[in-house]
Amino acid sequence: MISRIDLRGDALPEGPALRDLLPRADFDVSVALEKVRPICEAVHHRGDAALIDFTEQFDGVRLERVRVPAEELARALEGLDPEVRAALEESIRRARLVHREQRRTTHTTQVVPGGSVTEKWVPVERVGLYVPGGRSVYPSSVVMNVVPAQEAGVGSIALASPAQAEFGGIPHPTILAACALLGVDEVYAAGGATAVAMFAYGTESCPPANLFTGPGNIW
Template sequence: MISRIDLRGSTDDPRGFLPRAELDVEAALEKVRPICEDVRHRGVEALVEITERFDGVRLDDIRVPKEAVDTALKELDPKVRAALEESIRRARLVHHEQRRTDHTTRVVPGGTVTERWVPVERVGLYVPGGLAVYPSSVVMNVVPAQEAGVASLAVTSPPQRAFGGLPHPSILAACALLGVDEVYAVGGAQAVAMFAYGAGEGDSRCRPVNLVTGPGNIWVAAAKRLLKGVIGIDAEAGPTEIAILADATADPVHVAADLISQAEHDPLAAAVLVTDSVELAEAVERELPRQTAATRHSERITVSLGGRQSGIVLVDSVEQGLDVVNAYAAEHLEIQTADAAAVAARVRNAGAVFVGPWAPVSLGDYAAGSNHVLPTGGCACHSSGLSVQSFLRGIHVVEYTRQALADVAAHVVTLADAEDLPGHGDAVRARFDWTVPQA
């Protein structure tokens, strides 16, 4: 079911051997370009036609009526509501602590630089609705935006034929719990274009946003890449992935279950075990088909685990395993080794790290308090997951007195002349009757 990669004794860069899903966003660009241009020029008319073509739903209105959002919450299973409320509570605790405060540095007497943190004015939040339903993604996108102080939030999610052309009721209910009533029944690349260019008129109008966040399929990722610059984006999220660094102390039942938990997302989802224990590898290989056969999405899981993006990687030691997982830079990384906390402290590249046997990725997906919108495809070596910082902009505010400028004016003029930008120097000279104190 799952392949093995033996890196024991190897001193080569492991990145050339590790399994990884192929996601050709560049090839998808040309397919989403006409869609985005159509939305740009024809607005709602284009959105209605594209949605009917791809989702099989004829929209009367792109915006979900507030009554439908309220009704979804009233009809929500009480257990699901309680779970969502606890997820929101924990996420708020964590994300509230992330808010940066303004800071003023006194550079010289009379000269200060203040760094102000200002929230993005308007944000569009994308919630996928393909093979699974993700009310948890509403929580993970909305909570940090609210904690950052974003004034205007809009959520969009693909319409569902089974629910009268509205997004899934649990998604609407999550919006209601979070106080978001601007919700649209639009998915795919066309939803990103709607956020970028705006669409509609009157009460149903979607105004353009400054930033789009949230995971989606390859078409959403391609639209984000295409429209980056018109809008800000969080990331081009690819298929989900889990890596587990484990030794002989790990429970193979737990390890197999955790690999399966991510594989059920998508046939392209990646599940990778890195271990120095052949016995653990063999035990996990026995467990995977047994557990997979008992799950609802066994066909999808089987494709994922058998794909080129998944595998069991054998290493000589936990030390080598650390090198491998740092090179892999997984979206989700579990550490199931002896002294897991010490090993986890040495991880440098991961979207999120889950330490020990009682912190599975599933916990982070829903109720750890952490955010589950994380970098994929190795991007964790240079990018972070969604947080309050994703919705803030740092602005430097410079304030100098006449004397403070005079004290440094000669240096400014010297550097301006060195760069052959005399106008820069003249802007300083003009303030001192064209004479500048000598440095």
């Protein structure tokens, strides 16, 4: 049975007392590293072939290719429930308002006559974004990853989400539809450590990224 902690109306403590009130599960990073390291090394050295093998091992589906075809994105958007589409479009609109205001402009400070310091914010060239895809579907993670990158001016955006055997090896259609709404057409059926390694090292189908973001667990 799932335990519940109801804190409505309570004044929350600070510091260690708050951590004691809402404890996190114990985990051993070294154990995770022992299992993740060979996965990353395999992707580093074998590229797409390793991604395909691990997808079959972990997700139960044998892929023909790792990158999701453009027609699958279009089909997912076409089949998206109108109410879900409206909700996603509104989420995107609100997220853009927030992140557009966060973008900083170039600022120059005159220090001495003839001497100045300029602060300039330059977006990274390419980002890899991760959207979990276990037992639940998280199109909100698509919005929360993609919109900040777009508003920052990142020129190349790629997204990975685990392959779903139920849908023939592509990520969940709602995830694909959210990508299509945002204009992201570089999507990969890759999950967990395999996706991290793909973006870190690059493969035949996926160039490496300068930055990787997204939610996930220790794996």
